[in-house]
Amino acid sequence: MKLQRRVVVTGMGIVSPIGNSINDAWNACKSGISGISFNETNIPDSPVTIGGRIKDLDLKEYLDVKEIRRLDPFIQYSLISSSQAIKDASIDSSIDCSRIGVNFSSGIGGISNIEKNHDLLNNYSYKKISPFFVPGSIINMASGFISIRNGFTGPSMSTVTACSAASHSIGMSARSIAYGDADIMVAGGGEMSSTPLGIGGFIAARALSESSDPLTASRPWDKDRDGFVLSDGSAALVLEEYEQAKKRNVHIYGEIIGFGMSSDAHHMTAPPENGKGAATAMHEALKDAEIDCSEIHYINAHGTSTPLGDLAEANAIKSTFLNTIPNISSTKSMTGHTLGAAGAIESVFSLLAIRDGVVPPTINLDNLDPNCGLDFTPHTARDKKITTVMNNSFGFGGTNSSLIFKRV
Numbered sequence: 001m002k003l004q005r006r007v008v009v010t011g012m013g014i015v016s017p018i019g020n021s022i023n024d025a026w027n028a029c030k031s032g033i034s035g036i037s038f039n040e041t042n043i044p045d046s047p048v049t050i051g052g053r054i055k056d057l058d059l060k061e062y063l064d065v066k067e068i069r070r071l072d073p074f075i076q077y078s079l080i081s082s083s084q085a086i087k088d089a090s091i092d093s094s095i096d097c098s099r100i101g102v103n104f105s106s107g108i109g110g111i112s113n114i115e116k117n118h119d120l121l122n123n124y125s126y127k128k129i130s131p132f133f134v135p136g137s138i139i140n141m142a143s144g145f146i147s148i149r150n151g152f153t154g155p156s157m158s159t160v161t162a163c164s165a166a167s168h169s170i171g172m173s174a175r176s177i178a179y180g181d182a183d184i185m186v187a188g189g190g191e192m193s194s195t196p197l198g199i200g201g202f203i204a205a206r207a208l209s210e211s212s213d214p215l216t217a218s219r220p221w222d223k224d225r226d227g228f229v230l231s232d233g234s235a236a237l238v239l240e241e242y243e244q245a246k247k248r249n250v251h252i253y254g255e256i257i258g259f260g261m262s263s264d265a266h267h268m269t270a271p272p273e274n275g276k277g278a279a280t281a282m283h284e285a286l287k288d289a290e291i292d293c294s295e296i297h298y299i300n301a302h303g304t305s306t307p308l309g310d311l312a313e314a315n316a317i318k319s320t321f322l323n324t325i326p327n328i329s330s331t332k333s334m335t336g337h338t339l340g341a342a343g344a345i346e347s348v349f350s351l352l353a354i355r356d357g358v359v360p361p362t363i364n365l366d367n368l369d370p371n372c373g374l375d376f377t378p379h380t381a382r383d384k385k386i387t388t389v390m391n392n393s394f395g396f397g398g399t400n401s402s403l404i405f406k407r408v
Contacts, residue, residue: 007174008408009253010245011091011238012348013084015077015190017052017231017335021084025345026352030381032363034334036214036229042196048203050214051194052231052336070132071145072110077234077341078142078190079149085186086150089238090250099183101154102143103173104236105165107340107395108193110137115195142190154182160340162395163302165189166235167343167403171259173239183241188344190234202230205269209305218337219364220303220330221310221372228304231336235344242408253351254405257388258291260284264398270308271394275316278302278392281400282320285390289404294324296404297386298359300350302394303330303376304337313392314372327384329377333363343393347403350389354407357385 012022017035019025028035039051054077059068062080071079082104091100113136120128135141140158147156155176159168166189173185202208209227211217218229245252261284264277271277286293302313317325331349338345349360358381365378391403 005178005180006242006255007177007239008242008245008255009237009351010240010250011085011089012236012253012351013081013088014235014345014348015054015057015081016233016345017054020054020057022348026349029331029334029349029360030358032334032361032379032381034215034363036217036336038214039194041199043200046199046203047210048199048208050211050217050229052229053194054232070136072113072137073192074106074109074190075136075142075145077192077232078104078188079145081188081190081234082146082186082236085236085238089240090248091184091238095184097151098153100152101156101176101182102146102152102186103155103157103159103169104142104146104187105159105169105189105340106139106142106191107162107165108191108198109139111193111198112195113137115197146186161399162397163339163342164393164395164399164401165340165343167391167393167401168261170237170344170347171401171403174256174259177239177241183244185239186236187239188234188236189341191339191341192232193339194230194232199230207306216364218305218333220305220333220362221314221369221376222365223367223369225305225307225310228306229336231338233335233338233341233345235341235348237344237347252408254354255408256403257406258285258289258404260288260402262400264400266398269396271312271398273308273312273315275312275319277398277400278313278316278394279320281402282316282390282392285402285404291388293321296326296388296390297384298326298353298389299328300346300389300391301328301330302392303332303362305332311371314374317374325374327359327377327382328374329360329362331360343391343401346391350391350405354386354389354405357383359384
C-alpha cells in the first residue's frame with residue numbers, strides 16, 4: 001500500500017564512537033577517521049582486544065543521578081540521542097503530545113544490567129537485585145523513558161530485529177505517520193553490548209575481528225577482512241508529517257520515500273551467498289518509493305566486514321542495480337558495528353550525505369575482494385550531488401531492511 005501522507009526528517013541526534021554530536025560524528029565520517037580503539041574486555045585470554053566505545057560523553061549533561069544509576073547504558077544512550085534530535089526539531093509544548101509517538105529499538109538491550117544483577121544474585125542473594133533491574137533493562141523501556149521524559153502519549157513501541165532493529169523502527173514509524181497514527185515519531189536505536197558476555201558470545205559465534213590493529217580492523221569488502229568490530233552507540237531521528245513540518249517552518253533533512261523488508265529464511269546467522277533476501281528488501285523499497293534503481297545516487301551499505309555478509313550484500317546490489325550501480329560505501333569501517341543502533345546511525349549519515357553532497361568513504365579497503373568487485377569508495381570521501389540514498393540493514397535470523405531517503 002502506498003504511503004498516504006509524506007514523511008520527512010526534522011531532527012537528528014547521535015552518540016557514537018566517532019562523535020557524540022551530529023557535527024562531530026559527521027566531520028569524522030567524512031574525514032575517514034576511525035573510532036575503534038583498544039579496550040579491556042575482562043575476558044581471560046580473549047582473542048578480541050578492540051572495539052568501538054563511547055568516549056568523552058558527559059552523562060550528567062543529559063541525565064539525572066537516578067537515571068545514571070538505574071538505567072542500562074543502551075537506554076542512557078537512547079535518551080541522549082533522542083534529546084538531541086528533539087531539540088534539533090524544535091519540538092515544544094505548542095505541539096499536541098498525543099500526536100507524538102516513539103519507536104526506539106535495540107538488538108540486544110540491557111545485557112550490562114543483566115550481567116551486573118546476575119553477579120549480585122550469585123554472589124549474595126536475590127535480595128541484592130535492584131528493583132529497577134527489569135524496567136532498567138528491557139528493550140521497550142528505551143521508548144518508554146523517551147515518552148515519559150517528554151510527555152509523548154502517542155504510539156510507544158520497539159521493533160526488535162537484531163541489526164535491522166533501528167532501520168525497522170524508522171520504517172515502521174514512517175508508516176505510523178503516513179497512515180495517521182501520529183504526526184511526529186521519534187525513531188532510532190541504542191546499543192551497549194560490549195560486556196564480557198556480549199563480546200564472549202560473538203567470539204563464540206566467530207563473528208568478531210581478531211585484528212590487533214584497532215584502526216584497520218573494520219575493513220568491509222577487503223580480502224583480508226576477518227569479522228566485524230563490536231561497537232556501542234545510538235542515533236535518533238524525528239520523523240514528521242510533511243505539511244506540519246512546513247507550517248512549523250523547521251529544517252527538513254530529507255523525506256522517507258521507500259521502505260522494504262524481507263527474510264532470508266535461510267540460516268540463524270549467515271545470509272545466502274547470492275544475497276537474495278537482501279535484494280528482495282531493496283526491490284521492495286524501490287517499489288514502495290515508486291522509483292527506478294537508476295535514481296539511487298548512493299548506497300550506505302550494511303557492510304559489516306564479515307567474509308560472507310559483505311559478499312552477499314555485494315551480490316544483492318549487483319542483482320538489483322545491474323548496470324546502474326550507484327556510489328557505495330560502508331561507514332561501519334569507521335564506527336564499527338553498533339548492532340541495533342546501526343540503521344539509525346547510518347540513516348543520519350545518509351541524510352547528511354544528501355545535505356552536503358558527499359559520499360563518505362570506506363576506509364581500510366586496501367585490497368578489494370575480487371568476488372565483491374564493486375566500487376565501494378575506498379579511503380577518501382567524494383563530492384557528488386546526491387538526491388536519493390538507500391540505506392541497508394540486515395540482521396541475525398535473516399531479517400532485512402532497506403530505507404530510501406530523498407532531498408525535499
